Amino acid sequence: MTGGGAMKQIIKTIRLLFESFAFAFKSVMVNRLRTVLSLLGITIGIFAIISVFTIFDSLEINIRESLSQAGENVIYIQKWPWAPEDGQEYEWWQYWNRPVTKYREYQAIKEQSQLSEVVSFHAFSSQTLKYKKNSADNVVVWGTTPEFEQALDHEVEKGRFFTQFEFQATRNLVVIGYNIADRLFENDDPIGKQIKIRGHKTIVIGVFKREGNSMFGSMDDYVVVPMQFMRKITDIRRENANPQILARAKPNISNEELMEELRSILRSQRKLKPRADDNFALNRTSMLSGAIDKIFKILNMAGFFIGIFSIIVGGFGIANIMFVSVKERTNIIGIQKALGAKRHFILLQFLFESVLLAVTGGVFGLLIVFAGAAVMSSVIESFKVFLTAGNITLGLGISASIGIVSGFAPAWSAARMDPVEAINTAF
Numbered sequence: 001m002t003g004g005g006a007m008k009q010i011i012k013t014i015r016l017l018f019e020s021f022a023f024a025f026k027s028v029m030v031n032r033l034r035t036v037l038s039l040l041g042i043t044i045g046i047f048a049i050i051s052v053f054t055i056f057d058s059l060e061i062n063i064r065e066s067l068s069q070a071g072e073n074v075i076y077i078q079k080w081p082w083a084p085e086d087g088q089e090y091e092w093w094q095y096w097n098r099p100v101t102k103y104r105e106y107q108a109i110k111e112q113s114q115l116s117e118v119v120s121f122h123a124f125s126s127q128t129l130k131y132k133k134n135s136a137d138n139v140v141v142w143g144t145t146p147e148f149e150q151a152l153d154h155e156v157e158k159g160r161f162f163t164q165f166e167f168q169a170t171r172n173l174v175v176i177g178y179n180i181a182d183r184l185f186e187n188d189d190p191i192g193k194q195i196k197i198r199g200h201k202t203i204v205i206g207v208f209k210r211e212g213n214s215m216f217g218s219m220d221d222y223v224v225v226p227m228q229f230m231r232k233i234t235d236i237r238r239e240n241a242n243p244q245i246l247a248r249a250k251p252n253i254s255n256e257e258l259m260e261e262l263r264s265i266l267r268s269q270r271k272l273k274p275r276a277d278d279n280f281a282l283n284r285t286s287m288l289s290g291a292i293d294k295i296f297k298i299l300n301m302a303g304f305f306i307g308i309f310s311i312i313v314g315g316f317g318i319a320n321i322m323f324v325s326v327k328e329r330t331n332i333i334g335i336q337k338a339l340g341a342k343r344h345f346i347l348l349q350f351l352f353e354s355v356l357l358a359v360t361g362g363v364f365g366l367l368i369v370f371a372g373a374a375v376m377s378s379v380i381e382s383f384k385v386f387l388t389a390g391n392i393t394l395g396l397g398i399s400a401s402i403g404i405v406s407g408f409a410p411a412w413s414a415a416r417m418d419p420v421e422a423i424n425t426a427f
Contacts, residue, residue, distance in 0.1 A: 041314030042361030042399060043368070049304065049311060050387075050395045051369045056299050058373070058385040074151070074284070075258055077101055077109075077245040077266065081281035098279045099270070101243045103227075103236065106145070108269050109245060115258045117250040120147035121227065123241040125234035129223065130196040131184040139180060140222045141197060143230025151246045154219045159191045159206030167226045172197075174229075175206035179220040197225075198233045255284055311398060314361065315406040322354050322410035334417065347415040354407020355400055362399025366392060 076082075079098045084090040106121035113119060123143045129136045146167040148154075156175060166173055174195065181190045181204075190204045202225070211218040230236060236243050249258040259282045266280055366387070373385035 040361070041317035042311070042358050042402065043314075043365040045311035045314040045402075046362040046365030046395050046399055047368050049308065049398070050366060050391050051372065053300065053304075053391050053394070054369055054373060054385060054387050056296060057388055057391065059296075061384075061386055073249050073255060075247045075249075075255060075262060076281075076283040077105070077247065077262065078242075078281050078283055079239065082283045094277075095281075100237065100239050100241075101245055101280065103243070105266060105269050106245045109247060109262065109265050112265050113247065113258075113261060115250055115253045115261045116247045118147050118150040118246075118248045120151040120246045121145045121243070122148075122246065123227070123230055123234070123236040123243045125230070125241060127197050127233060129180065129184060131193065134184045134186070136180055136183045141230070141233065142222050142224045143227045143234075143236065144224055145227050148224065151248060154211075155209040156206045157209035158189075159204070161206055162226055167228070169226075170228050172200050172202040172225075172229050172232075173205050174202045174223050174225050175208060176204055176223045177208050177218075177220040178210040180223055181207045197223075200229075200232060202229070255286070259284075311402055314358075315402040318354055318357055318403065319406040319410065321357070322350060322407050323413075325353065326350065326410045326414045330417065343415040346417075347411045350411035350414050351404060351407050354411065355403035358399045358403030358406065359396060362395050365399075366395045369395075 079100050080092075080095050081090075101121075103121055106119065109116065110119045121144070125141045125143070126138050127141050129139050146162070146164055149161055157178075158181075159175070161175060162173060174197070176184075176190065176195075184190070184195060185193065190207060193204050194201050195204060196202070208219045208222075208224075211220055227236070234241050247258060247262060249255060262282060263278065267278065270279060272279065369391075370387050373387050376385045
């Protein structure tokens with residue numbers, strides 16, 4: 001075929017597609033009530049399946065964003081593991097009698113570790129904070145060592161953080177979260193003011209920068225104190241203080257290498273025999289990431305099966321409407337074929353109509369999901385709902401596929417009609 005012949009064929013194909021689409025669009029616009037009824041099934045189906053995926057995807061995004069704040073290259077030494085190792089069960093009954101992490105173990109790791117860039121110790125306590133007539137109940141007080149700023153990325157917006165000397169001294173100082181400052185001081189400047197923590201007068205020297213809500217909590221609702229002051233308000237050796245050590249690897253040192261070193265130091269400190277199991281947990285965010293991947297694979301599969309039934313019902317609705325449409329236009333089909341219309345022209349005409357109905361229904365379903373996501377995000381500050389581009393593409397792809405599958409049988413029956421019999425069919 002010459003270049004001119006190929007161009008004519010392309011133009012002819014484009015004209016055929018355009019005319020088929022024009023016939024389909026005209027049919028849809030003429031039968032508005034039937035069109036609306038056809039859209040409902042697909043709209044509900046797409047809304048069902050994409051809303052499920054949107055919630056699951058948003059939940060996963062929120063969880064992963066919260067986990068990222070914990071640091072991918074940070075090892076958390078604690079009593080309880082965050083998740084079981086691959087292929088193992090979470091044997092909580094064996095973890096129950098484990099000793100909690102101790103301050104002296106932090107000191108030993110700091111002295112002996114060659115692969116750690118930063119090592120810090122943390123303990124927590126829930127306390128009531130008071131300033132004049134204002135109070136904040138159940139506030140998490142975070143006791144820490146001088147490495148806090150190096151170990152974790154939390155910025156002080158007003159005032160300053162503790163100096164090295166202040167960590168070692170016995171002065172009662174505190175850096176508070178944004179929400180705590182708002183609750184206690186309202187429009188007053190908190191810097192230099194005294195608040196009471198369990199009866200101890202404490203001077204506010206700084207306010208953390210606002211971080212916003214997080215699924216696992218944010219510094220907005222915490223206050224940080226030096227470990228020397230923490231010892232005054234709680235026993236850091238008790239489990240309810242959740243004592244833990246954070247260790248971050250030096251550049252070019254993997255988490256696995258650091259973990260092996262930490263395991264060796266801790267086993268030595270706890271005088272464990274060579275064949276004895278570890279009685280401590282070396283936690284890292286990748287442990288939770290793997291568990292999250294497995295959970296969301298199951299959830300997405302379940303969500304797909306839940307939504308697919310709604311889609312199938314919508315597809316049957318479109319197929320039924322298309323058979324009715326073919327029957328109504330039998331005479332027109334006969335006239336078109338008598339005037340020379342090919343089978344593929346008739347086939348495409350009805351396929352376009354079916355796809356147009358399905359995709360339009362899918363678009364309405366996606367718009368409802370988008371509106372619902374916007375409402376949920378505005379109502380629940382700590383949980384942002386995202387209608388991702390992937391879910392939009394998936395919704396439109398499913399809609400188009402259902403349109404093709406549902407419309408093919410009616411379109412094929414129309415394309416195979418005998419023109420004489422079609423013209424003579426009374427309607």
